[in-house]
Amino acid sequence: MSNKKPDTSHTKLNTDYLVIGSGLAGLYAAHYASKFGKVLIVTKSTVKESNSYWAQGGIAAALDPEDSAVFHSEDTINAGRGLCNIEAVDVLVKEGKERILDLIELGMVFDSDEEGLKFGLEGGHSKRRVLHAGGNSTGQGMVEFLISSVEKNSNIEVLELASVTDLVSDGKSCSGAWAYNQEENEYILINAKATVLATGGASALFERTTNPDGATGEGLDLAYRAGAELMDMEFIQFHPTAFYSDSGETFLITEAVRGEGAHLVNREGKRFMNKYHGLGELAPRDIVSKSIYDELKESGSKYVYLTLSHLERPFIIKRFSNIYGLCMNQGLDLTCDLIPVAPAAHYTIGGVRTGLMGETNLSGLYACGEVTCTGVHGANRLASNSLLECIVFAKRVIDGANKYFETSAGLNIEPGQPGIFSNTDSKDQESFDNIKNEIQNLNTHVLGIVRNGADIKDYISKLVSIIEESRTLSGWFAYKILSMGNMSRLIAESALYREESRGAHLRSDFPEEKEDLKTHIVNRLGMEPYQVKL
Numbered sequence: 001m002s003n004k005k006p007d008t009s010h011t012k013l014n015t016d017y018l019v020i021g022s023g024l025a026g027l028y029a030a031h032y033a034s035k036f037g038k039v040l041i042v043t044k045s046t047v048k049e050s051n052s053y054w055a056q057g058g059i060a061a062a063l064d065p066e067d068s069a070v071f072h073s074e075d076t077i078n079a080g081r082g083l084c085n086i087e088a089v090d091v092l093v094k095e096g097k098e099r100i101l102d103l104i105e106l107g108m109v110f111d112s113d114e115e116g117l118k119f120g121l122e123g124g125h126s127k128r129r130v131l132h133a134g135g136n137s138t139g140q141g142m143v144e145f146l147i148s149s150v151e152k153n154s155n156i157e158v159l160e161l162a163s164v165t166d167l168v169s170d171g172k173s174c175s176g177a178w179a180y181n182q183e184e185n186e187y188i189l190i191n192a193k194a195t196v197l198a199t200g201g202a203s204a205l206f207e208r209t210t211n212p213d214g215a216t217g218e219g220l221d222l223a224y225r226a227g228a229e230l231m232d233m234e235f236i237q238f239h240p241t242a243f244y245s246d247s248g249e250t251f252l253i254t255e256a257v258r259g260e261g262a263h264l265v266n267r268e269g270k271r272f273m274n275k276y277h278g279l280g281e282l283a284p285r286d287i288v289s290k291s292i293y294d295e296l297k298e299s300g301s302k303y304v305y306l307t308l309s310h311l312e313r314p315f316i317i318k319r320f321s322n323i324y325g326l327c328m329n330q331g332l333d334l335t336c337d338l339i340p341v342a343p344a345a346h347y348t349i350g351g352v353r354t355g356l357m358g359e360t361n362l363s364g365l366y367a368c369g370e371v372t373c374t375g376v377h378g379a380n381r382l383a384s385n386s387l388l389e390c391i392v393f394a395k396r397v398i399d400g401a402n403k404y405f406e407t408s409a410g411l412n413i414e415p416g417q418p419g420i421f422s423n424t425d426s427k428d429q430e431s432f433d434n435i436k437n438e439i440q441n442l443n444t445h446v447l448g449i450v451r452n453g454a455d456i457k458d459y460i461s462k463l464v465s466i467i468e469e470s471r472t473l474s475g476w477f478a479y480k481i482l483s484m485g486n487m488s489r490l491i492a493e494s495a496l497y498r499e500e501s502r503g504a505h506l507r508s509d510f511p512e513e514k515e516d517l518k519t520h521i522v523n524r525l526g527m528e529p530y531q532v533k534l
């Protein structure tokens with residue numbers, strides 16, 4: 001590495017709302033905020049590359065006359081294993097219906113037939129209430145709908161291929177962020193009245209994941225370094241049915257296939273879910289993932305199978321056209337072949353601790369979508385509640401920021417220096433790949449579906465040396481490993497702290513739920529983890 005001081009000359013931008021991230025939560029926040037002021041969306045990739053874009057599942061809302069917000073709330077709370085923030089659940093299920101009706105009024109099309117909207121069934125839901133768009137391309141449908149509105153909106157500017165390196169914060173407030181524009185090789189200091197984090201989750205910290213590569217929790221790291229509280233980091237949700245191949249190539253096979261009647265079978269071709277839970281294949285997600293884990297452990301196999309061969313072929317091809325195509329690319333016919341599947345890291349339940357208006361402990365900093373933790377999902381998120389969470393809390397974040405503007409006198413925080421990316425040296429690529437693979441592999445083995453204290457302790461010491469090692473890398477490579485290492489450490493420390501098994505967090509050395517751990521674990525820079533009750 002050169003000792004020459006890097007050139008951080010920069011341009012400056014001012015905006016009312018800085019939205020970091022361009023998934024469903026970021027786009028919805030931008031769309032709504034544009035009614036009140038200027039919005040700048042900054043995204044490290046392009047607007048189409050978010051996690052939401054790839055969401056197959058759907059969006060849950062109690063819109064069917066046979067259903068009600070009360071039933072939706074009960075299902076969410078049951079799945080959450082005693083840790084749901086009940087007020088947040090109430091907001092989600094009630095306002096979720098309103099937000100979906102708003103979108104329909106704006107022209108968003110959800111799948112319907114001659115009788116009206118079509119409602120799908122997924123694990124943990126007592127009613128058919130999951131809306132889809134384009135069969136199993138719901139995330140794409142919603143993101144594209146909002147992108148078209150954002151593109152036409154003169155109050156919204158989008159900065160693509162720009163990585164936010166740091167938030168501008170004094171540990172109490174936040175007044176914007178530093179970004180690095182990869183195309184122009186330029187630093188930008190963005191001054192914002194409100195900064196909204198909508199950067200998604202951290203499941204790509206794991207080797208097997210349904211998330212895009214970039215989902216390694218950089219937004220969580222930005223917030224943490226700025227002094228924001230992170231909560232429930234130990235709860236990583238594993239999706240039971242990600243496609244399995246020896247090459248490591250994987251993709252999500254939506255829970256909706258089980259909602260339509262698909263079975264899980266072991267290598268003898270026998271169904272096994274009924275021996276674990278009365279709802280069989282439609283048990284809550286934590287239970288299905290753990291049951292598959294147990295089956296795999298017993299049989300020594302790396303995967304179980306999904307079978308749809310007893311269902312109508314034309315229906316499968318129409319309803320799951322996307323997955324049908326992906327399986328065909330692997331030489332398998334979804335309508336008649338056994339499809340190998342195994343759990344994969346899917347959703348980060350924990351995140352930046354926020355109140356019901358998306359506010360964090362730093363004034364001026366807000367968060368919505370998967371990067372946050374309001375406690376709405378408890379210890380195990382109910383399927384298809386995440387796209388709903390995005391739109392409900394994205395609106396609330398902007399309403400919250402608008403209230404804050406009424407009383408805030410404006411901030412004058414010393415911006416400091418940005419993280420340095422311009423000196424990134426491509427010769428570090430191989431070392432970077434090796435360290436990254438090591439972290440992802442260790443996370444999968446130590447922080448996977450079943451964890452134990454001794455292994456987690458060893459891993460935390462190992463992470464300290466991995467983080468040290470990363471300091472020899474240049475620019476972005478060092479930044480990225482440091483960020484991945486630190487976020488893995490927080491997951492590990494919280495997992496060690498939670499000496500019980502609850503929802504998505506299972507400890508072989510503490511297999512029971514404990515009443516005194518019906519609390520949330522909070523991490524904050526420079527402090528030991530602490531517990532809060534919501």
Ligand code: SIN
Binds near residue numbers: 256346382384385
């Ligand atoms: C799925 O389609 O199974 C995923 C949906 C979700 O994670 O909510």
